[in-house]
Amino acid sequence: MFTGIIQAIGQIKGKTLHEKGAVFGFTSDALDFSTVEIGDSIAVSGVCLTAIKVSSNGFIADVSQETLNCSIFGALSVGNVVNLEKALRLNQGIDGHLVSGHVDGQGKVVGKIIEGKSVRFEINVPQSLVKYIAKKGSITVNGVSLTVNRIEENDFDINIVPHTLSVTTLGQLTVGDAVNLEVDIIARHLEQLIKNK
Template sequence: MFSGIVEAVGRVRSLRKGEGGARLGVEAPSVVQGVRMGDSIAVNGACVTVVAFGASGFEADLSPETLRRTNLGALGAGDGCNLERAMALGDRLGGHLVTGHVDAVGRLRGRRAEGDSIWLTVEAPEEVMRYVVLKGSVAVDGISLTVAGVEEGAFSVAIIPHTSERTTLTVKADGAPVNLEADLIGKYVEKLLAPHAQAGEAGRGITLETLKAHGYA
């Protein structure tokens, strides 16, 4: 599990692709301190396993599934990537629960400045948007963010200066792919309520009345 609080921005050393997947090399001196073989690290929000490391970086194998469902396959030498080591039991949860299992790849659609913040609009597929709610949580390239606006097929987030300085998000161009992971709580609520909806509320979906009836609102 991760918290969505990026520890450092690493630099891609290499991405060697083959028939069975790819091997990603990342320069990240601060992140590899205390790392061990087999440890989990989130790279742009995608959980990968450390298969080799040294004093200044690590390597991880990327499966074909990871290459299909994330933006890691589009990385090139010198590109920045958001990094977070897996949480230890008892760590503070500074963001929200992030599994590192990317749901889909979205795209940055636009931005505007408001005071010191930058508003970003992210296009997302229905498999993510169904769990996106105003003031809820969403992970974008591994960053825990609060949803500030919702529209058809997209959502907006307000990026504060600290997040801009410590992640790659605001330096990406419009149209750039971003890894998206919807809030885990929403997925479990849907799973728990699905049998009730199928039993007597077919066609209505999950409504506010359904949530109230089962103690979720």
């Protein structure tokens, strides 16, 4: 599990495709890898990945074909920047919300409006995800825990404050960019409970 509070920005240093997925390499001088071991989970722009090799400033992970298909990872290239968060520890506080690192789908940035020192993004989402998104509810965009300000038809708004713009990759988003989305885990479980009632 994760919190959606980004710990560092990293960069893709390697991408090797194969018939069943890919192997990605990531690097970051800002994340402490001394406590990361092989088999540990790290969220990369909202995708939970398992470290198969760890160095002092990065790690390597397998990425399944399913993840390439449903996330922005299929379109990412060497040199692209990513958000990084190590897995939540039981003795750690939760500053964001509970995030599983299981991407539900991709959204598309359809608006970017400067509002003072903050930025408001309008994001279009697949129809299948709209029912899980609520005004003032939680959503994860590229691994960042955020609050939904408005939801109308297939679009929702989020406001990004200056601090978040400076410590995540969200400030680099432009209109037309695809983003990883994870809806609130409670909403997903409630739907399943109601469906099987």
